[in-house]
Amino acid sequence: MTLQVGDEHLRPGGTVSGPVMMALADVAMYAALLGQIGTVALAVTTNLNINFMQKPLPDCDLVARCQIMKLGKRLAVGEVWIRSAGSDDVVAHSTLTYSIPERT
Numbered sequence: 001m002t003l004q005v006g007d008e009h010l011r012p013g014g015t016v017s018g019p020v021m022m023a024l025a026d027v028a029m030y031a032a033l034l035g036q037i038g039t040v041a042l043a044v045t046t047n048l049n050i051n052f053m054q055k056p057l058p059d060c061d062l063v064a065r066c067q068i069m070k071l072g073k074r075l076a077v078g079e080v081w082i083r084s085a086g087s088d089d090v091v092a093h094s095t096l097t098y099s100i101p102e103r104t
Contacts (some may be wrong), residue, residue, distance in 0.1 A: 001030040001060040002085070016056045024096035025050060025080040028064040033076050033098055036068060041078060049099040056091045057084035074100050092101075 003009070003024045011017040012035050026045055034041060056062060068078040075097060082092040 005061050017023045020094045021082055022050055024062055025068040026065050028080050029078045029096045032066040032068055036071055042101045043098050046099045050092055050094040052092050053090050057087060060084040076100060
């Protein structure tokens, strides 16, 4: 998933804000999860942990790659790596847990 970084995503000092990177990680995991289980509107984040590794490159979009580590009936756990476009260096790493409601 790619985030086209604009001025609205920057904090003072000209770097992408932490909450923006957290949102990117959360949306990437949500998309990956729904890609596996289908549309489940009430699947929600129950835990998100993020480590900011280094400042993203200036004037670059952010690219998130997600991997679902465990997909159970009620919980899903995944990882997201965020990089600046065109770079192999990880700027943030996140682990997330989603609660999956019982389907009726």
